[in-house]
Amino acid sequence: MTSQAGTFPYMRRAEKSKLLSWALTTDHKRIGILYLATAFIFFLVGGIEALLIRLQLAQPGAQVLGPDAYNQVFTMHGLTMIFLGAMPIAIGFANYFVPLMIGARDMVFPRLNALSYWLFALGGLFMYSSFLLGGAPDKGWFAYAPMTERAFSPGMRMDFWSLGVIGLAISSTVGSINIIVTIFQLRARGMSITKVPMFVWNMLITSLIGIFAFPSLIVAAALLLLDRQLGTVFFNTAQGGNAMLWQHIFWFFGHPEVYILVLPAMGIMSEVIPVFSRKPLFGFMAIAFSTAAIGVLSFTVWAHHMFSTGMSTISLLFFAADSFLIGVPTGVKIFSWLATMWGGKLRFDTPLLFAMGFIVMFVIGGITGIHVASVPVDWQVTDTYYVVGHFHYVLFGGTILGFLSGLFYWFPKMTGRMLSERLGKLSFWTIMVGMNMVFFPMHYLGLAGMPRRIYTYPADTGWAFWNLFETVGAFITALGFLIILINLIVTLRSRPTNPQDPWDGFTLEWTTSSPPPAENFAEIPAVRSRRPLWDAKHPDMADTH
Amino acid sequence: MNQATTRSRSGMDSAKVAMLVVLGSETFFFGPLVSAYLFMRGMYPWPLDGAPLARLAVPGVNTLILLASVVTMWLALRAIRSGRQPMLARWSAVTLLLGLVFVAGQVLEYTSNNMTPSDHGFGGVFLTLMGFHALHLLAGVIMLALVFFRARLGDFTARRHVAVEVSAWFWYYVAAVWLVLFSVLYLV
Amino acid sequence: MAWRKWISLIGFSLLLAGCTANPATTTFNTNSSIAAEKAQLFNILFWMGVVVFLLVVVLLTIAVIRGRRKPGDTTEPFQNHGNVRLEILWTVIPILLVIFIFFLTVRTMNAVAAPPRENGDLTVRAIGHRWFWEFQYPDLGITTANELHIPEDTNVHIELVSVDVIHSFWVPNLSGKIDVVPGQQNSMWIRADNAGTFMGHCAEFCGIQHANMHFNVIADDASTFQAWVEGQQAGLADSTLTDLEAQGSKIVTAGVCAGCHAIDGTNMLGKTGPNLTHLYSRSIFAGGFELNDENMKQWLRDSGKLKPGNLMAGIRLPDDQIEAVMAYLKTLR
Ligand code: HEA
Ligand code: HEA
Ligand code: CUA
């Protein structure tokens, strides 16, 4: 696999045509790589936007970004990280590894697969083109009405938001449908739905959440577009529209979305931890059920984002109780992972390090999630940096660390090259230090009264010190990612060693060469347990008896 | 999507599974739309301009047309199940035309009541609910057009006609959605 | 109240020693039963969280220590697929914890629920504008901005009104926030147990100047408050203006200002901007800027420099008028 085609500024014709073949590909592995590469670039852009945010907030009254620029940057940061970074990375891993892990030769609808990639890539570029055309969306990633109406958002910015989001939502829906049908239809002989690898199961649940959540986002964005372009009045409070309507439709998508963002990473956890503990996943069925439970519950808690909007006490209590409940299945997963490591013989390679980082960081984010789910507490901390702290611990400490674990785990399979362990461990520790320096003080600042989404703050609030501290942390985090970037580039330029099964893995993808051949499997393996490869290696202690 | 007919663990054709998933997803598209309408309706005297609701003529006729199209769709399906392609072509054409008539009726309804998107709620709601429904119907029309031409080319047999089955499911679904919209907008 | 001290002492702040924030804007330094109840609830949940977190970290650490391989050991560990008893255990215990947390939540919600209105209570209408707060006292016939005066030890019922987009009314020392939603009547209540000045912020993103939508709540003892009320109710002392002031008055009342501002006893009835009648009885203006000559000069010369994008940004007074206008504005006490 030579994905550097194109990274060279001057291409010979051969490389040009190679590039073309990539552009026209319908091969699930290539589309997976395209997804991952594109999404990682968007992630870096979102990260650079984050650095701008941090520079502006480093001290009171800073002049790095004006208010208008700041609002565009933090909005695009949120949109980029969620829609162009985290979600496509998950779909990328799914594209590459779901077929390999279930013993299929490709996704079930390869052309649809290419379509959803190009919708994503073009949708992202479309959103970013707004910077050149009168400015980017600047009303926050959840674009509360009526601020987004013509009266308060003249110009094209919110139209870019609507159209871009609709495009990305359609792309993700198509992708989800493809993943679901692939998992239903193309599993290898003997692989019953309860024998699929946990990553595959998580992608199934994630995609199911997706097909039910994204339509709601499309509705919200479409109605907003109609309000702005045709003069309907759904959210136009000045003419009898309703501001709460927007929040209900949006968060009915918005909350499930956050589990769409974390479940794939949890799936990766459930692959990495067993392999590097040399044990089967502890309580497979319990984890599978809690994943499904999270999927169902995620559709019943949306209004916990609206505690301060003046809802009736009864609905406040309902949504609070439901939100607490989600802690239970999530806890089951955390403890099952710990039990998987318990009594194992651990291999502390980079994938496991990031996985352990996930456990610790995610629990912090989960617990603060429980805090904000408690209505009276939320009345104090909602729309403050406490919430910003919460969701970065789950999104960065959860989703992103999980993806990094997956990157180091699967990179050899995708490229035939091992990432440097030394650089890997270095980047791990740098990122851990950095992210905690950025995100932990946010909880304090929130409780100290600092609202979110402010481009500046008065000196007499005394928020300056921890903000500066966070900014330093952000740059340390950036350094960590720079190391990863270097690691990637250096490794991709080195000559492949094509290790077929470097981690002594359990699942089918490791039975193929690295990178796997076109069509993946000469003949489709028959499966009898959840760890076919383990059984093959250890007939004496195979899962099957 | 001929890959759709590869080895399948569910014993069902992939195209059908996909269509079921799509319809599930669609339900969560119309769901919020209808809820949005009921939400607004719960807040304001409804309709804010009683007129459009009074006349059931056009929508009534339209409903009958759509129900008729469901029957013809079913006839088309039955035809190909027993391998009679000319029948399939004929009935799918009829269904398709009925669909177009329905959409025309919707346009008539919208214009004849000279509603505008902004006249409180209703115009906008009508435009939105009916508009999105009409778009789905047109999607169904395109599917049927493909079915029609492939039938003329003789693509289908009694055993291989997934496209027809899938199009039929979609058509039934869109008709069912209309019944919901009709009752929330005109009856209750 | 000892336990309130206890809260502000221990609690989250302890962990980040050297906490630097101004007490007037934190949620720890509570000055009302409402905020205190919430701080206490947070405190309990916080420590529960610490326990859960430590549990996880300790388990992980032990697993890691026990899991190190002896050098040269290539054997595989015992293959343990699960243990129903354990799985039930770590499902049931969290469920119990969750039930307990829910119980605490309900209890606190009752504790902070708005008490019935009694006479002696004060009613205030807090009106969110882009980007400043207007305050009306319906019963007292007072309209002011940026500074909310309340009597200490009195229940204050706040009606939340928005004239444009969603804002959110928040005074961390006194209470949590409730959003100010256009087309919807929200309300909340606050009370200050002791006199003092407390910082307030708009907490819902409301556009380009959301960041400069602060306000102050000033709780006075009964007599001071009464004095303030009378000061606000009294019309402007029509003491004869000096030439400069008169000149300024002409510019303001006859000029564009009237389109957006109101000054009692003049022809000015504008509603877009703050009511200027008693402007110089306040210590901050325009959503949080200190009301001093330098800032006010800057504001009149080019308010967009001080507060980019604010709705008055288009209005720039020529330098030769500023002195006069300021002289006049200063008579508005
Ligand atoms: C990866 C994404 C992700 C995840 C997984 C979560 C998980 C959770 N979130 Fe979070 N959340 C976000 C992303 C996420 N969130 C984002 C992006 C926002 C802000 C959106 C915006 O406003 O911009 C947000 C905002 C948000 C709010 C609104 C805050 C506000 O705006 O005022 C609330 C309120 O209830 C909430 C609650 C929760 C809860 C209860 C969980 C639970 O799922 C957590 C469960 C996990 C645990 C509890 C830890 C592990 C469990 C154990 C160790 C067992 C023992 C624990 C107990 C017994 C409790 N979240
Ligand atoms: C997956 C989601 C995700 C991730 C990973 C992050 C990562 C980060 N986020 Fe973000 N964030 C959000 C999702 C995410 N965020 C969301 C949803 C919001 C809400 C938006 C809204 O309110 O609407 C938000 C808001 C938000 C705010 C609040 C803004 C405000 O309310 O005013 C802040 C403030 O500090 C912040 C900071 C950061 C920082 C410092 C990082 C860092 O961890 C980033 C670290 C990564 C990098 C620094 C990239 C590495 C870059 C390089 C290596 C450069 C070199 C490369 C080249 C030159 C090619 N984020
Ligand atoms: Cu008003 Cu933010």
Ligand SMILES: [Cu+2]
């Ligand atoms: Cu949520």
